[in-house]
Amino acid sequence: MTIVNGYEQSDREQKLDILNLPSLENAAKKIIPAGGFGYISGGSEDNWTLGANTSAFNHAQIVPKALSNIENPDTSTSIFGIDLKTPVMMAPAAAQGLAHSRGEVSTAEGVAAAGALMAQSTYSSTSIAATAAAAGGAPQFFQLYMSKDWDFNYALLDEAKKAGVKAIILTVDATVDGYRESDIINDFQFPIPMANLQKFAEGDGKGKGIGEIYASAAQKINEDDVRRIAEYTKLPVIVKGIQSPEDALRAIGAGAAGIYVSNHGGRQLNGGPASFDVLPAIAKAVNKRVPIIFDSGVRRGSHVFKALAAGADLVAFARPAIYGLALGGSQGVQSVFEHITHELTITMQLAGTKTIADVKQAPLTHFNY
Numbered sequence: 332m333t334i335v336n337g338y339e340q341s342d343r344e345q346k347l348d349i350l351n352l353p354s355l356e357n358a359a360k361k362i363i364p365a366g367g368f369g370y371i372s373g374g375s376e377d378n379w380t381l382g383a384n385t386s387a388f389n390h391a392q393i394v395p396k397a398l399s400n401i402e403n404p405d406t407s408t409s410i411f412g413i414d415l416k417t418p419v420m421m422a423p424a425a426a427q428g429l430a431h432s433r434g435e436v437s438t439a440e441g442v443a444a445a446g447a448l449m450a451q452s453t454y455s456s457t458s459i460a461a462t463a464a465a466a467g468g469a470p471q472f473f474q475l476y477m478s479k480d481w482d483f484n485y486a487l488l489d490e491a492k493k494a495g496v497k498a499i500i501l502t503v504d505a506t507v508d509g510y511r512e513s514d515i516i517n518d519f520q521f522p523i524p525m526a527n528l529q530k531f532a533e534g535d536g537k538g539k540g541i542g543e544i545y546a547s548a549a550q551k552i553n554e555d556d557v558r559r560i561a562e563y564t565k566l567p568v569i570v571k572g573i574q575s576p577e578d579a580l581r582a583i584g585a586g587a588a589g590i591y592v593s594n595h596g597g598r599q600l601n602g603g604p605a606s607f608d609v610l611p612a613i614a615k616a617v618n619k620r621v622p623i624i625f626d627s628g629v630r631r632g633s634h635v636f637k638a639l640a641a642g643a644d645l646v647a648f649a650r651p652a653i654y655g656l657a658l659g660g661s662q663g664v665q666s667v668f669e670h671i672t673h674e675l676t677i678t679m680q681l682a683g684t685k686t687i688a689d690v691k692q693a694p695l696t697h698f699n700y
């Protein structure tokens with residue numbers, strides 16, 4: 332264990348023997364300090380949307396296909412010409428030093444070892460350059476929380492470009508922080524600095540609450556910002572936090588190269604729909620013009636399958652990977668990605684789908700239990 336500013340960080344480094352991803356939460360709760368665990372696990376208000384995200388996968392069912400004459404399903408796929416072993420991606424998540432002393436550096440190693448794609452958060456515990464280097468050439472995206480201060484935005488985008496990231500994810504659903512009761516109960520303040528903020532006047536985030544961090548975020552975000560970031564970086568810009576066909580079309584109209592369907596894991600607008608429930612209508616509106624990344628509530632191989640069949644091209648999660656990080660460092664993260672990909676392989680075989688392209692064509696039936 333490493334103690335930083337009174338906060339106990341895990342130092343574990345081990346492969347995990349995983350039964351299923353949901354079981355990791357209780358195990359991680361035992362080793363992540365209460366404030367950090369509340370920040371990671373919590374949603375907003377009464378957590379209704381957080382819960383609905385996972386249960387909504389029961390609103391669609393996979394059609395079993397036994398006589399399809401396939402074996403050894405192949406989970407490899409690609410996005411923007413980047414080849415990946417699995418369609419499961421590490422969502423951008425802040426402050427992973429709360430889970431492990433090596434933070435995002437360990438996550439990057441584990442994600443790369445699993446052949447998956449990682450997104451780095453603006454509010455990472457480790458710097459863009461260090462996290463990118465840890466991936467050893469494996470692809471990464473950088474997620475920007477747009478500040479009111481464009482010098483800040485440009486400086487981070489410059490660093491991300493220099494580190495070789497392949498795309499920018501612009502998160503648009505967190506212009507203020509959601510009403511997160513666990514952080515209020517725990518009077519949670521970040522005990523560990525945010526490496527990317529260190530050189531800026533507002534400070535590095537240490538000792539600040541989540542509301543204070545978001546205070547510098549831009550509240551007014553529109554299509555011009557998408558255009559400006561795309562023109563400045565010349566990288567694909569993926570707009571994250573899309574929950575309606577209207578917003579998806581506005582983002583594409585502004586030059587977005589990808590749409591990221593997400594409700595921030597139920598941490599922002601509580602009372603909004605489950606992310607999976609809005610995916611089909613958004614996919615229909617996007618009509619394959621740009622790729623779609625999906626997250627919020629994904630815990631099972633069958634969830635990954637259903638999201639792909641409902642229109643996603645990549646499927647992400649954050650919490651299970653962060654729990655894997657606390658429990659097993661980089662090898663723990665690798666175990667999490669390999670486990671869900673293993674579950675996906677079983678689902679693909681039983682649904683008669685040999686490739687991810689086949690999964691994307693697979694029918695879903697709808698029956699509300």
Ligand SMILES: Cc1cc2nc3c(=O)[nH]c(=O)nc-3n(C[C@H](O)[C@H](O)[C@H](O)COP(=O)(O)O)c2cc1C
Pocket residue numbers: 370371372422423424425426452453454474502571593594595596597598626627628629647648649650651653
């Ligand atoms: C601890 C934590 C920190 C997060 N930080 C960010 C962030 O910095 N930027 C961002 O765009 N999304 C952030 N998210 C949201 C994730 O990218 C993702 O949308 C969400 O976690 C998906 O839900 P799941 O974790 O239940 O799979 C964070 C989520 C968690 C759990």
